[in-house]
Amino acid sequence: QKEVEQNSGPLSVPEGAIASLNCTYSDRGSQSFFWYRQYSGKSPELIMFIYSNGDKEDGRFTAQLNKASQYVSLLIRDSQPSDSATYLCALAEYGNKLVFGSGTILRVKS
Amino acid sequence: NAGVMQNPRHLVRRRGQEARLRCSPMKGHSHVYWYRQLPEEGLKFMVYLQKENIIDESGMPKERFSAEFPKEGPSILRIQQVVRGDSAAYFCASSPRSEDGYTFGSGTRLTVV
Numbered sequence: 493q494k495e496v497e498q499n500s501g502p503l504s505v506p507e508g509a510i511a512s513l514n515c516t517y518s519d520r521g522s523q524s525f526f527w528y529r530q531y532s533g534k535s536p537e538l539i540m541f542i543y544s545n546g547d548k549e550d551g552r553f554t555a556q557l558n559k560a561s562q563y564v565s566l567l568i569r570d571s572q573p574s575d576s577a578t579y580l581c582a583l584a585e586y587g588n589k590l591v592f593g594s595g596t597i598l599r600v601k602s
Numbered sequence: 603n604a605g606v607m608q609n610p611r612h613l614v615r616r617r618g619q620e621a622r623l624r625c626s627p628m629k630g631h632s633h634v635y636w637y638r639q640l641p642e643e644g645l646k647f648m649v650y651l652q653k654e655n656i657i658d659e660s661g662m663p664k665e666r667f668s669a670e671f672p673k674e675g676p677s678i679l680r681i682q683q684v685v686r687g688d689s690a691a692y693f694c695a696s697s698p699r700s701e702d703g704y705t706f707g708s709g710t711r712l713t714v715v
Binding site: 526534535536537538541580582587588589590591592593594595 | 633635643646647650657658660661697703704705706707709
């Protein structure tokens with residue numbers, strides 16, 4: 493059973509700071525990783541996916557993957573109060589079944 | 603281009619009744635996934651379907667739960683004889699290919715009273 497671990501938080505950062513969200517996984521053979529954002533009472537929204545070691549940037553978001561250390565991270569630059577949400581890390585199993593972590597609550601304070 | 607459509611948004615059932623949750627995937631998407639999110643917990647995979655086929659139902663409880671994705675019409679998640687522990691948010695997601703990321707629907711919040 494593949495597992496994905498996240499610190500539940502909450503992670504509090506001031507507005508304008510960099511928020512760093514981390515995720516570790518148990519299966520060294522995992523290849524595909526996803527970050528979703530979920531506002532309270534809403535559905536998960538895909539932010540980024542990453543397949544290769546290194547960094548992948550999209551606007552204020554940067555995903556980082558280190559397969560040797562089995563961790564994935566998400567950096568949010570210039571954090572805004574609207575970024576306050578639960579961030580879910582997930583990996584893909586065979587057939588694109590996603591295994592989710594329990595999520596990290598992010599609070600951006602103005 | 604409409605997103606993944608789920609209905610109803612909220613569903614209240616008494617213990618012992620049946621719950622039917624519907625999901626219409628995005629246009630052109632033939633892969634449908636159902637997930638359950640219990641209060642204060644993460645998303646848990648339930649079932650993966652393509653048109654007329656169940657591909658992976660390893661996350662489905664062995665009893666009372668079933669899913670289908672007929673040739674015509676939406677995917678249906680059916681829960682028979684609901685119990686209070688079935689109260690959760692049920693999300694459907696679709697993708698055009700099995701290796702692509704998902705788009706989730708807005709979910710159905712099931713409350714069993």
